[in-house]
Amino acid sequence: MTFAKKALIFGSLALLGANSAAFAADRLNGSGATFPADIYTKWFAGLAKSGGPKVNYQSVGSGAGRKAFIDETVSFAASDDPISAKDKAKVSRGVVQIPTVGGTIALGYNYPGCNLKITQKQVVSVFMGSIDDWKELGCKPGKITVVHRSDGSGTTAAFTDSLSTFSKEWTLGSAKSVNWKVGVGGKGNEGVSGVVSTTPGTIGYMSQSFVKGAIKAAAVQNKAGQFVLPGFKSGKAALSGITLDRDLAGGNPNPSASGAYPITTLTYLLLYKTGNGAKTDALKQMVNYMLSDKAQAQADDLGFVPLSEGIQAQAKAAVNKISQ
Known part of the structure; x- marks a missing residue:
């Protein structure tokens, strides 16, 4: 093999290696x-x-x-x-x-004919299992089935952080995973919303972006006493009072601002x-x-x-x- 051909081959290999590195x-x-x-x-x-x-x-x-x-x-x-x-x-x-x-973390539910407005204390009672009939929430009678995350979840951490401020009845703490007393689990926001969307009588917590189809979002009472739906304006009002720490972490599990969505x-x-x-x-x-x-x-x-x-x-x- 001539020197010129060797140089061409080595040059091509070098170029290929450089392109592979750039691709990676x-x-x-x-x-x-x-x-x-x-x-x-x-x-x-x-x-x-x-x-x-x-x-x-x-x-x-x-x-x-x-x-x-x-x-x-x-x-x-x-x-x-x-x-x-x-x-x-x-x-x-x-x-x-x-x-x-x-x-915003919505309380997504599937119960036709129900226009759910729920107090902070009622939210806790539902997810603790002490409220288990829709009639206790002002809707037609029927069994409530809670849907929660089955995996380690930041959504769960934020949700339970809020529940910890809502009522002393909440005793499960705030974490990515808790020992739920009631309900069925779903993996990811996709899993929770999937169960709720296909199963009438269910209620679960999920990113607002997953509220679609058969799922409706409940209006949740905020610290100011207002019943607020999750959304852009209510979320913006809630986030406006957050101050970040040196690690750029920050939160407000139960904002007091008027119009703020509490989760x-x-x-x-x-x-x-x-x-x-x-x-x-x-x-x-x-x-x-x-x-x-x-x-x-x-x-x-x-x-x-x-x-x-x-x-x-x-x-x-x-x-x-x-x-x-």
Whole structure:
């Protein structure tokens, strides 16, 4: 083989290797929260269409996403509840936590003929099992079947956090998983909404974006005494009073603002502070796209609440902490 041919072959192999490395750097794998799945799907499709990195996101629940992040089997994770100090200590590469969007957790129910308005105390009684007939909620008689998450869930953490402030009857604590006294389980927001949509007499908690078809959202009494439906305006009122801590975590499980929906939460991305290598630029591009005004403006149409200007600015600044 001539020198020229060898040079051509080695040059082609080098080019192929460089292209493969670039291809790998342009592919990101993430997993976690089901709560923001609808808007993340929209955003990642828009990002790819604009020439940005391709993102493969698996909505497997905040708990599973957190484990994958700790095990370093993903490029990033998503969680509806902020990472705990205990879990953060397990990540040797450091953690950059960034809020991406807000959302309301609806009490979705399937009971034809019922226009449900429910007090905070009644919410707790239903999910504790002490109210088990629809007539006790002002609807026609019938058995109430509670539907809850069966997996570790940031949605559950936010929901039970609110229930802990609603009534002393709630004794199950606030966590991604609790020992439910009543009801049936569904995996992910998809699982809970799937059971509710196909089973009359059921009620469950889910991202507002999953309220569709046979599912209706209950008007929940807020701290100001108003019965409020989940939505853009009520979610925005709830999120307006949130102040983030140094890890960019924040919440208000029972906001006092007029018109605020009482079960509203932020959702977060978890990224590695170091060790991102060739994927660093792609990760930054992904997060910056999600935090852009264009992306945030799409939140309302999908049942979410855009970040306030203050939280958005803090989130954008945190992107610079993502390094190689």
